[in-house]
Amino acid sequence: MAEIRTVRVMESLLKANDYVAQRLRQAWDQGQTFVVNLISAPGAGKTTLLEATLPVLLSRYRVGVLEGDIETERDAERIRALGVEAVQVTTGGTCHLEAPMVEQAWRLMDNEIDFLFIENVGNLVCPASFDLGEHLRVVLLSVPEGDDKPAKYPKAFRTAQALVITKADLLETMDFSVERARREALEIQPELQVFVVSAKTGVGIPAWTQFLEQRRRQTFPDA
């Protein structure tokens, strides 16, 4: 006799990812490694922002980078050129990083570090759904992309704690209103900290790196 049975589950479809993310967060809390997840569209300047950020932090902190891309080691090579350990994760087609990929890469790295930057796959949609166990999620919006991006990709802005508007050196030549982008982003996430930077001229980089240091101190008060 066949019988039909209904099982009430009510579990998140991201449960498996979130479980690993939680395990990573515990490991990072224990080792006092402050972890930043960088999310943006392709070409918004994640690697370039890191190239401007890491030299400032390197004098006082041990830093590592995990590079997520669909293919190639190119971004990791740019980071290694600064003398920073970088592990490249190539997802082979997957459009975002998931916590198990990060855990696997973390096992290959020097774990005695103060900051770990995770550069997600360039994509403003899918990475927003996957917790990697990070302490800080940062969304980048570059000036050439346009100031109307936040409402088009709300989840990326909703789940971030900081917004970095990059390529500010192009503000003079592009039709981009910082105020409009800021206002639209804050309507989606009122808690967002907003920075306007140019890795090329160095504008805004000090405020951004001070924010990172301050967030790390808040997360690990006895570090």
Next chain:
Amino acid sequence: MHELSIMQALVDAVEAIVREHGARRVVRLVVEVGEMSNVIPMYLRNAFLAFREVKPFLAQAELEIRFVPLQLRCESCGFEFQPQGYRYRCVECGATQVRVVQGEELLLRDVELEVESDDPSWPVELPSHGAPRFCE
């Protein structure tokens, strides 16, 4: 297109439930997809159809997707509303402190199974033909 990886997680979870209950097959799956879950129901369904071809226990299963609109509640005046254009701001009093009532969920709600209660041949090893390729 992360719907395929999300469907992979769903299929794994369902397979565990099938084994746990010694079920013969899955009749129906019910998932809840919030407006702000970043998942497009059509792509989720396409991913499901791809898995259904390679997972025998899903061969005749139906997928019901319940779309849940984003609903917010103002922490200041208590007004509940469905926002336009993802503006997390009270349409009544303008406060920005709002709470998400629903619309961010991505849930496996129910699994309906056909269970052969007096069949001694169950559970059997489920044949697997691998998973579909990702994001192509």
